[in-house]
Amino acid sequence: YFTGQQYHYLYKMLGLGLCISRASATVLNLNCSLVLLPMCRSLVTFVRGTRMVRSTTTRRLLDKSKTFHVACGVAICIFSVMHVSAHLVNVVRFSVRYSDDFPALNLARYRGELLSLVPGVTGVLLVLILFLMFISSSYCVRMSNYEIFWYTHNLFIVFYVILMIHMVGGALKYQTNIEAHPPGCFRANQSSTEQQGDELDTSEEEERRCNEDARFQPHYPQTWLWVSGPLCLYCVERFYRYIQSRDPVTIVTVIRHPCDVVELRMLKKNFKARPGQHILLNCPGVSSFENHPFTLTMCPTENKETLGIHLRVVGDWTERFTQLLLPEPRIDMEILPMAQKRRYPKVYVDGPFGGPSEEVFNYDVSLCVAGGIGVTPFACVLRALLDGWMGFRLQRLYFVWVCKELQSFYWFAELLCFFILFLQSMSEEKYRPLTSRMQIGRPRWKLLFDEIEKSNKHKRVGVFCCGPKGISRTLHRLCNSPQYNGTTFEFNKESFS
Numbered sequence: 001y002f003t004g005q006q007y008h009y010l011y012k013m014l015g016l017g018l019c020i021s022r023a024s025a026t027v028l029n030l031n032c033s034l035v036l037l038p039m040c041r042s043l044v045t046f047v048r049g050t051r052m053v054r055s056t057t058t059r060r061l062l063d064k065s066k067t068f069h070v071a072c073g074v075a076i077c078i079f080s081v082m083h084v085s086a087h088l089v090n091v092v093r094f095s096v097r098y099s100d101d102f103p104a105l106n107l108a109r110y111r112g113e114l115l116s117l118v119p120g121v122t123g124v125l126l127v128l129i130l131f132l133m134f135i136s137s138s139y140c141v142r143m144s145n146y147e148i149f150w151y152t153h154n155l156f157i158v159f160y161v162i163l164m165i166h167m168v169g170g171a172l173k174y175q176t177n178i179e180a181h182p183p184g185c186f187r188a189n190q191s192s193t194e195q196q197g198d199e200l201d202t203s204e205e206e207e208r209r210c211n212e213d214a215r216f217q218p219h220y221p222q223t224w225l226w227v228s229g230p231l232c233l234y235c236v237e238r239f240y241r242y243i244q245s246r247d248p249v250t251i252v253t254v255i256r257h258p259c260d261v262v263e264l265r266m267l268k269k270n271f272k273a274r275p276g277q278h279i280l281l282n283c284p285g286v287s288s289f290e291n292h293p294f295t296l297t298m299c300p301t302e303n304k305e306t307l308g309i310h311l312r313v314v315g316d317w318t319e320r321f322t323q324l325l326l327p328e329p330r331i332d333m334e335i336l337p338m339a340q341k342r343r344y345p346k347v348y349v350d351g352p353f354g355g356p357s358e359e360v361f362n363y364d365v366s367l368c369v370a371g372g373i374g375v376t377p378f379a380c381v382l383r384a385l386l387d388g389w390m391g392f393r394l395q396r397l398y399f400v401w402v403c404k405e406l407q408s409f410y411w412f413a414e415l416l417c418f419f420i421l422f423l424q425s426m427s428e429e430k431y432r433p434l435t436s437r438m439q440i441g442r443p444r445w446k447l448l449f450d451e452i453e454k455s456n457k458h459k460r461v462g463v464f465c466c467g468p469k470g471i472s473r474t475l476h477r478l479c480n481s482p483q484y485n486g487t488t489f490e491f492n493k494e495s496f497s
Contacts, residue, residue: 017093021086024079029226031079032163035072036230038065040237045277045354063356063492077134084127122166129159146315150290160231167221177215185210241350245282251344252306254325258407260313261373262322265298265306268349273299273307275380276357280350281309286320291350295357295376295466295494297412301387307349310411312373321345356464356492357381361392363462363490367452369400369475371467372408377494378466379412382419398452402443402467449478453487461487466494 038044048062135141136152247269255263273279273296280291298308313322324345357377360366361384368378378399385397403409409416452461463479465472472493479489 017086017089021083021090024083024086027079028076028083029223031072031075033226033230035069035076036234038069040234041353042237042241048354059359077130080127080130118168119166122162125162126159126166129155146317147290160227163227164224167223176217177212180212181210181214245348245350248346249349251347256326257411259405261310261411262313262325263308263310265308266347267305268307271300271307273352274358275299275384276355276360276377277352278355279352282348282350283321283324283345285324285345286317290317292317296352297376297379298383299380310373310376356494357466359462359492360464361394363460364393365396365456365459366394366462366464367398369465369467369471371402371471372404374466375401375412379415382415386419400443402471445474445478453484457486459487461489462492463489464492464494
């Protein structure tokens with residue numbers, strides 16, 4: 001609250017820039033608190049597995065956790081631009097209209113000091129960090145050099161520390177003696193003529209006269225009230241994941257497949273996972289701080305404790321990791337070398353974490369479409385059926401695997417052969433006869449959906465896709481097509497990009 005002249009001066013000095021900067025700051029506080037929640041992977045996985053998540057809408061919201069994280073990040077960037085722009089206007093106006101009459105209302109002690117205050121210095125640092133994180137998060141940077149994205153994205157810790165001290169300087173102030181100096185009153189040494197001319201009579205003037213000047217105090221910083229809760233939750237979750245993953249796994253087998261694909265089978269104590277889940281892999285021999293997601297292609301069961309992944313050698317990290325797993329034979333070895341056990345690098349596994357492909361078993365009919373190495377989550381689904389995984393709702397499964405090269409089918413040739421033989425042997429009991437076919441050329445998705453629609457009238461069909469964006473867009477469009485009145489297609493997308 002201010003007297004008439006004080007409020008008039010403050011409005012002239014800052015004007016609309018103050019309103020925009022405060023409004024955008026509130027939006028920034030909200031998004032900075034929400035952006036961390038989708039990255040609590042263990043928490044999201046726990047919620048997905050509870051009874052609270054039964055509806056399709058709730059599960060899809062959890063599946064869009066990464067999209068929500070990106071949306072919050074974009075909102076932070078947009079409103080940061082608004083916030084900085086409004087404050088630049090404030091700085092210009094303050095420099096021009098610095099007042100010697102109301103020193104308590106000035107944001108700085110002298111002209112030109114504003115940018116050197118705590119809010120100014122921390123603001124510049126926040127903009128710099130946010131700019132680096134935004135640029136490195138682009139698709140081209142992530143695909144060409146993932147390390148740049150990873151290391152700059154971890155600057156969020158510094159970002160939050162600086163954010164919580166951004167308002168320590170107390171640039172904004174409020175009046176502390178409202179009762180002794182109410183809004184619109186006159187100072188004791190100021191006459192009514194100076195304030196309002198001859199409009200007020202003497203009695204009214206006496207009622208509005210005060211004996212104290214207005215005193216102001218900086219606002220208490222409130223950003224920490226927004227971000228401290230989600231930040232503490234995220235830190236606790238990360239610490240829990242560190243405790244769970246601190247013991248290295250035992251590498252059992254490493255198999256090189258065609259088309260630069262490597263299969264890795266491992267053992268880890270007390271590791272439990274469901275088909276469709278993924279893990280984060282860390283190899284200190286390559287990088288101590290990088291964790292890369294890989295879908296499980298083999299889950300531990302009661303009979304086998306082995307977990308497995310298939311990784312495609314693309315990028316610096318996978319190339320160096322493959323060199324440690326399968327080093328080139330030395331030319332200078334002795335003619336009769338001593339037999340020795342192969343030494344694998346240390347590998348740590350964080351997870352497992354949930355994904356959309358977990359829901360394959362929760363539909364009566366499911367259509368699984370894989371593109372290239374995107375077959376990994378569905379390979380785990382097929383293994384689960386081979387291992388006699390029980391307690392699922394699934395009655396019919398359509399599996400489509402699209403590859404550019406014929407050799408890619410050798411990645412899971414053994415699994416596919418076992419699966420065909422298994423279903424053929426069980427066709428007289430529980431399962432219908434298996435029909436399989438291989439086609440050359442692009443799949444005819446419209447004909448496939450028509451065939452599924454005719455065979456599954458008035459049923460919900462779960463459509464699961466893990467592959468290129470072109471395939472996923474086509475499937476998504478067909479699932480939303482209104483022509484399938486008797487059958488409902490529900491689209492689910494698996495992505496780690």
